[in-house]
Amino acid sequence: MELRFELNGKPVTAEIEAGELLFDVLRRLGCYSVKCGCETTNCGLCTVWVDGKPMLSCSVPAARMENHAVTTMEGLQEEAARFGAFLAKEGAEQCGFCSPGFIMNVLAMEKELCRDGRIPEKEEIREYLAGNLCRCTGYVGQMRAVEKYLRESRG
Amino acid sequence: MKKVSQAIPKVDSQALVTGKAVYTDDIAPKDCLIVKILRSPHAHAMIKSIDTSRAMKVPGVVCILTYEDCPDQRFTMAGQTYPEPSPYDRLILDRRVRFVGDAAAIVAAETKEAAEKALRMIKVDYEVLTPLLDFRKAKDNEILVHPEDNWRSLCPVGADNKRNLCASGKEEDGDVDAVLAECDYVVEETYHTKANQQAMMETFRTYTYMDVYGRLNVVSSTQVTFHVRRILSNALGIPKSKIRVVKPRIGGGFGAKQSSVSEVYPALVTLKTGRPAKIIFTREESQTASSPRHEMEIKVRVGADKDGIIRAIDVYTLSNTGAFGEHGPTTVGLSGHKSIPLYGKTDAFRFVYDVVYTNVMSAGAYRGYGATQGIFAVESAVNELALKMHMDPVALREKNMVKEGQVMPAYYGETANSCALDRCMEHAKQLFGWDEKYPSRDMGNGKVRGVGVAMAMQGSGISNVDTASVAMKVNDDGFYSLMIGASDMGTGCDTILAQMAADCMECEMEDIIVSGVDTDSSPYDTGSYASSTTYVTGMAVIKTCEKLKEKIRMKGAEYLGHNVDEVEFDGKKVWCPEDGSEISLKDIGNQVMCRNEEALFASEAHFSPISPPPFMVGMAEVEVDKETGAVTPIDYVAVVDCGTVVNPSLARVQTEGGLVQGIGMALYEDVVYNEKGKNFSNSFMQYKIPTRMDTGDIRVEFESSYEPTGPFGAKSIGEIVINTPSPAIAAAVENAVGVRIRELPITAEKVYREMKKQS
Numbered sequence: 001m002e003l004r005f006e007l008n009g010k011p012v013t014a015e016i017e018a019g020e021l022l023f024d025v026l027r028r029l030g031c032y033s034v035k036c037g038c039e040t041t042n043c044g045l046c047t048v049w050v051d052g053k054p055m056l057s058c059s060v061p062a063a064r065m066e067n068h069a070v071t072t073m074e075g076l077q078e079e080a081a082r083f084g085a086f087l088a089k090e091g092a093e094q095c096g097f098c099s100p101g102f103i104m105n106v107l108a109m110e111k112e113l114c115r116d117g118r119i120p121e122k123e124e125i126r127e128y129l130a131g132n133l134c135r136c137t138g139y140v141g142q143m144r145a146v147e148k149y150l151r152e153s154r155g
Numbered sequence: 156m157k158k159v160s161q162a163i164p165k166v167d168s169q170a171l172v173t174g175k176a177v178y179t180d181d182i183a184p185k186d187c188l189i190v191k192i193l194r195s196p197h198a199h200a201m202i203k204s205i206d207t208s209r210a211m212k213v214p215g216v217v218c219i220l221t222y223e224d225c226p227d228q229r230f231t232m233a234g235q236t237y238p239e240p241s242p243y244d245r246l247i248l249d250r251r252v253r254f255v256g257d258a259a260a261i262v263a264a265e266t267k268e269a270a271e272k273a274l275r276m277i278k279v280d281y282e283v284l285t286p287l288l289d290f291r292k293a294k295d296n297e298i299l300v301h302p303e304d305n306w307r308s309l310c311p312v313g314a315d316n317k318r319n320l321c322a323s324g325k326e327e328d329g330d331v332d333a334v335l336a337e338c339d340y341v342v343e344e345t346y347h348t349k350a351n352q353q354a355m356m357e358t359f360r361t362y363t364y365m366d367v368y369g370r371l372n373v374v375s376s377t378q379v380t381f382h383v384r385r386i387l388s389n390a391l392g393i394p395k396s397k398i399r400v401v402k403p404r405i406g407g408g409f410g411a412k413q414s415s416v417s418e419v420y421p422a423l424v425t426l427k428t429g430r431p432a433k434i435i436f437t438r439e440e441s442q443t444a445s446s447p448r449h450e451m452e453i454k455v456r457v458g459a460d461k462d463g464i465i466r467a468i469d470v471y472t473l474s475n476t477g478a479f480g481e482h483g484p485t486t487v488g489l490s491g492h493k494s495i496p497l498y499g500k501t502d503a504f505r506f507v508y509d510v511v512y513t514n515v516m517s518a519g520a521y522r523g524y525g526a527t528q529g530i531f532a533v534e535s536a537v538n539e540l541a542l543k544m545h546m547d548p549v550a551l552r553e554k555n556m557v558k559e560g561q562v563m564p565a566y567y568g569e570t571a572n573s574c575a576l577d578r579c580m581e582h583a584k585q586l587f588g589w590d591e592k593y594p595s596r597d598m599g600n601g602k603v604r605g606v607g608v609a610m611a612m613q614g615s616g617i618s619n620v621d622t623a624s625v626a627m628k629v630n631d632d633g634f635y636s637l638m639i640g641a642s643d644m645g646t647g648c649d650t651i652l653a654q655m656a657a658d659c660m661e662c663e664m665e666d667i668i669v670s671g672v673d674t675d676s677s678p679y680d681t682g683s684y685a686s687s688t689t690y691v692t693g694m695a696v697i698k699t700c701e702k703l704k705e706k707i708r709m710k711g712a713e714y715l716g717h718n719v720d721e722v723e724f725d726g727k728k729v730w731c732p733e734d735g736s737e738i739s740l741k742d743i744g745n746q747v748m749c750r751n752e753e754a755l756f757a758s759e760a761h762f763s764p765i766s767p768p769p770f771m772v773g774m775a776e777v778e779v780d781k782e783t784g785a786v787t788p789i790d791y792v793a794v795v796d797c798g799t800v801v802n803p804s805l806a807r808v809q810t811e812g813g814l815v816q817g818i819g820m821a822l823y824e825d826v827v828y829n830e831k832g833k834n835f836s837n838s839f840m841q842y843k844i845p846t847r848m849d850t851g852d853i854r855v856e857f858e859s860s861y862e863p864t865g866p867f868g869a870k871s872i873g874e875i876v877i878n879t880p881s882p883a884i885a886a887a888v889e890n891a892v893g894v895r896i897r898e899l900p901i902t903a904e905k906v907y908r909e910m911k912k913q914s
């Protein structure tokens with residue numbers, strides 16, 4: 001079947017199988033930043049935005065994207081690089097495999113929780129990002145990067 | 156400015172944080188055949204027949220391979236230096252299947268859907284055999300996991316397939332029984348650590364294709380690029396010269412990818428069909444048919460005199476290698492070698508071990524590599540000893556810990572050239588607030604907070620074995636290419652080796668380009684494991700740079716019309732202090748591209764006769780719910796002596812990451828089988844790795860010693876950091892609620908049950 005949706009700001013038409021997952025379609029369309037770490041919606045590596053809200057692309061049938069707007073890191077290169085510099089400074093993109101999904105969620109959190117220059121509490125940040133697993137870093141460096149980034153870009 | 160000891164971002168960080176296509180599956184050809192494995196539902200069975208006729212009719216299916224298509228020569232998937240201590244006990248596909256999940260057939264199809272459909276249509280007729288599932292009964296059991304006659308052990312490791320033994324041995328110094336008999340206090344307990352999954356976020360994956368020269372090209376997420384070439388040559392029965400292996404960026408390894416778990420399958424498909432092929436393990440496969448930590452049961456006897464001097468340690472380790480022997484003979488050694496030597500005043504030690512085959516998935520290498528299991532046991536026993544003696548466990552350790560300059564009889568008689576364990580303890584004590592918090596605090600809400608401590612050591616490379624070579628050349632305009640064979644698995648060796656090179660060459664990071672591993676062009680390196688890269692490959696970098704500098708000076712002198720001993724090189728130019736004449740590196744780099752017969756290229760190799768241990772101290776505070784037994788980590792302090800810290804941010808993140816894996820091992824992670832050998836821990840739903848809500852605070856500091864044999868004084872850091880959480884947390888639980896859990900993980904049920912027993 002044919003799917004029409006917006007991908008990273010551009011209208012796209014894609015031929016998809018019924019029941020195909022958004023994750024598979026996105027990678028087929030060349031969005032290689034989107035990763036899979038599980039098949040059970042536990043890891044957060046496949047996080048993309050649908051109409052600006054973070055979603056696990058491994059659990060969404062692609063067909064449901066008809067007329068919706070999907071954003072992957074390919075469409076957020078500048079924002080990713082800006083936060084990514086903080087992550088790299090902490091060395092918290094160790095293998096980097098979880099980084100795209102994590103960064104997509106950090107940027108979503110920034111939009112959602114940091115209105116009017118507010119900086120969320122550590123606990124709030126942790127909770128927002130709880131679904132993003134990382135096996136390399138133990139999360140501490142990621143948290144340092146998030147806090148420094150928010151302070152510097154908000155403060 | 157010096158580059159070593161600076162927190163320099165990794166050379167590949169830009170690409171990683173912007174999600175560039177750099178991992179195996181991102182760069183695989185789009186027309187790859189998709190390879191899937193049919194896996195055995197039985198823990199032990201013989202294949203009587205396989206009917207693939209219906210499956211072959213599925214549109215898109217290209218080939219289905221069974222044991223009849225595989226060479227009948229056994230090999231090991233363990234990535235180790237030849238001759239491997241791990242036995243040659245595998246075939247790519249075997250008639251005998253040895254665990255639930257063992258490979259029974261390989262399917263290759265144009266699409267994933269077709270491959271999966273074909274899997275369901277293959278009919279296998281199994282003769283189901285009784286599995287051997289209890290590793291305590293495996294030795295000399297009548298059920299044999301490897302009865303076959305072409306099973307081979309290449310090294311004298313005490314292996315015997317007719318006894319289910321993958322390895323066995325004994326080491327001792329002094330008369331342990333006599334010394335223990337003299338001790339005023341003796342603890343004798345048995346500790347049990349379970350299999351754990353490395354659970355790297357990128358599962359096992361490989362793609363393969365034939366190149367223009369008719370050679371098999373293998374691109375794989377591996378830590379052991381060069382070993383994979385040998386393993387494939389053994390498995391497929393083709394010469395090594397016909398194989399090329401390339402490692403792209405890899406999404407974590409932690410030892411899992413020190414075994415060649417996924418490579419053989421697409422390689423066989425490509426050989427048979429001539430077509431590109433790829434395999435991407437599902438998470439389920441990564442959880443059930445992979446290379447987890449060896450389950451071990453460790454019996455410890457430790458004795459002290461009334462003054463608190465630990466005089467003897469006796470360790471017996473029983474290790475479960477599962478269906479195959481990958482890393483079985485070597486991991487077990489560390490359970491004694493990296494635990495007993497922490498104590499410097501013993502008069503005697505004994506270390507005896509057996510490694511047995513059973514019908515569960517093969518174990519493999521996981522960060523810590525046996526040391527983690529041994530340290531859980533010995534450090535737990537020492538904590539129990541302190542309790543028995545009514546002594547502060549920190550004070551007991553301060554009295555007994557190994558000190559710089561001491562000989563360590565249980566560590567191959569090596570001397571601790573660099574050891575800041577005493578400073579680590581002091582620093583940790585202050586930072587943690589040990590004296591205020593020990594042993595526990597009742598929080599008044601049904602919860603008690605207890606604290607615990609543990610020490611750890613590891614090695615830096617495998618002494619007298621690991622070999623690293625490095626090559627470096629000067630390009631036009633004077634920038635350098637640094638070629639290494641070590642496999643960066645995210646831990647940043649491409650970066651820290653470039654930092655070292657930059658300091659040697661007195662240049663900027665930007666002046667050095669690093670290329671990843673390609674067995675066709677990279678200099679040989681055993682690979683990234685055994686905590687060897689910084690220490691062993693680092694030294695090869697230094698040697699190579701020295702050679703290259705010499706060559707640059709020679710060339711510069713020639714162009715200036717001087718003798719080489721009249722000129723100096725300062726990283727930018729070769730110059731003569733006497734007459735002030737000079738020539739820039741840039742000009743040298745350009746001039747050697749014309750009328751030159753001396754390449755500005757150097758390559759050196761290094762190995763080390765010793766393996767200097769890093770040391771560390773970990774202190775844990777946990778909160779235990781007296782009602783439910785639930786344990787919540789509150790605070791973890793670690794102070795590490797890894798010698799000179801080459802890159803502080805990378806070392807810190809390594810430490811934090813290792814601690815959290817260790818906390819996972821202590822509290823959550825467990826590979827569980829049912830009575831038929833089916834693995835229940837087959838997803839992240841069942842196998843709980845810590846999320847960011849499950850770790851408590853983590854605080855890391857460094858106390859550096861200076862290792863005289865290491866590059867810039869450095870030792871290793873990668874593995875040691877996983878070793879302290881289990882024993883420290885077990886002790887913290889005991890100090891909180893008075894129950895001692897000797898089997899990991901320390902779940903609420905276990906704590907609750909013990910508390911009930913006591914009351």
Ligand code: FES
Nearest residue numbers: 041043044046058
């Ligand atoms: S792949 Fe793990 S949540 Fe989507």
Ligand code: FES
Nearest residue numbers: 094095098134136
């Ligand atoms: S950096 Fe490797 S999983 Fe997060």
